[in-house]
Amino acid sequence: MVMHEAVDLLEQAMPTRDPVEVHAVTHKALTSAIKVIARADDSSGVIGDACRRLLALHPRTAAAASTPPGRLVDWMIAFQFDGDVDYFELDPVAYAPALGADGITAYRHRLGEIQVRVGDPPADRLASSHRHEHWVLSWNEQRLAVLDRDADAVIRTHARDRRIARWFHDTAVALVEIDRVDLATSWARQGAGINPFHQAQECADLWVSLLDQQPGYDADDILAARRSVFDRWPTDSTAARLHDAATAAGRAWADIDDDVIDRLAQQPRDAVSFALGTLRDPRRAWQLAHDLGLDPDDNHTWGTLATAYEAIDPPATFPVHARIVESDLTHADARHYRDAARRLAGMRTLAAGTSDQEHIDHVDRLIADLRLTHRRRPRLQQEFNRAHLP
Incomplete structure (x- = not known):
């Protein structure tokens, strides 16, 4: 976060501090940040994000400081073709105000020289010893087309x-x-x-x-567009967008509901997810899951569905929760043990809420059976105890 705070200060300094000084500091910060990311583990993405912010700021400070175009062209070429890393781009469109017409002409000339040196890319670009140069040239060709x-x-x-x-x-x-x-x-x-x-x-x-x-x-045109996309790609996400478009156009969803569900039925998960997430109809989603044969191993969809259906018929969800617990326990690690324990604790709460001793006993027997079956898993027993399971 220190890097981002430093970029914040540079951005805040632009309107008030000497432009030449701000650009010099920005340029040094960018150079240092690139050297850091070339050697550091940036799995969190924090350093990369800071580098991108500096790369966005650099052309602005260069323009404000009236940086000599020739020097800027030299740096842009070196950064892209001989830099410490090869996964950041420079945008000549962003640098155009700093480069001016003569600078852009010089920049194109330098790119042309490199193009002559490396030649055209082969059909298999990955087989080329100049694949990085070809990629950078292609990127610049795209951005210069936009500039033009x-x-x-x-x-x-x-x-x-x-x-x-x-x-x-x-x-x-x-x-x-x-x-x-x-x-x-x-x-x-x-x-x-x-x-x-x-x-x-x-x-x-x-x-x-x-x-x-x-x-x-208008809204009807957007609805027609969403319908064509859904017809080509019938998924829960395209159906959700179609539903939004129909609502915006003031159309009755009932007119196309059956057709949409029929198309989604080819993939039960999409039909269930749409009924649950967009239509907000857990009864229908539950029925579709059983009628269409939702994959019993799809723990995510079944788990989401069971949670929603608990308010309608808690005991009906017990077999689903039990199946997910059994699936969790095929993994011998603490995270899955905790997930299983939390789900079982939730089942006990649901059973108690029914005030039906038969349901309460059913869940407790399930827990007792699991304790016995997995008696040689001390960490599992520990997680069950932490969840206050019998």
Whole structure:
């Protein structure tokens, strides 16, 4: 957190301190941070986040300090092609105010020299000894197309071979940057129908958000877009977005409810999750789980469902909870033991709430059987004791 506090101070100093001094300190801080992350374990991501903040601040301080463009170009080239790490990018769009027209021309020239030296990338880029250089050149080509506000160049550099939805999403985002929302909408829409699903979902969300920003489209258009995405990718998440769009358009969900559930039934988990999470109907979700044969090993979905159904019929959830406990106890570690103990304690509370001695005895017998079966697991017995189980 000390690094982030230092960046906070630099950001706060920009409006009030000498620009040359602020840039010098920012530049030194960035250089030091890069050296640190090159040698440190950043599994928490804290150092990386601080580096990204400094990288975002650096072009602003460079512009404010009127840094000589030639010096800045030299540094940008060295940072990207000969730096201590190769997983941060510099954005020439962000540096354009500091570079000016002559600096941008010089920067393009330096990139061109490197392009001539390394040649075009082979079909298998991973097999190239210059794969890092090719990646940096490709990134800069994309960002310079945005700087030029050239829609054709943006499409050429971002859409690539158009094989995956990610390229369509990147193209749409870049087109938005140059105020070509009309083209961006089309590219996002196309990407919503292309594999892989998680990338297509991002395209779909972008598509709908772009429709929502344009005066020529209304709630019905957004509903139609969400319906087309759901038809292509019937999942609980696309169904939830369709439900939101139908509500916004003032449409009766009952008109399409059966059709949506029928489509989701191909994947019982999606149908159950949608009924529970979006429709907020635990009775229906419970029925769907049993009718559609929800995978008994899907402990997460069954556990969430059982918790929701406890308010309706507590004893009916006991077999589900017991099955999850048995599953937890196939893992010989303290975390699973604690999870099992907490679930059993919850079952005892539910049983006591019914005021039915038969249910109370049923749960206590289950606990006694588990204690006996796992009597050679002292840590399990300890967790049961901590949970005040009999």
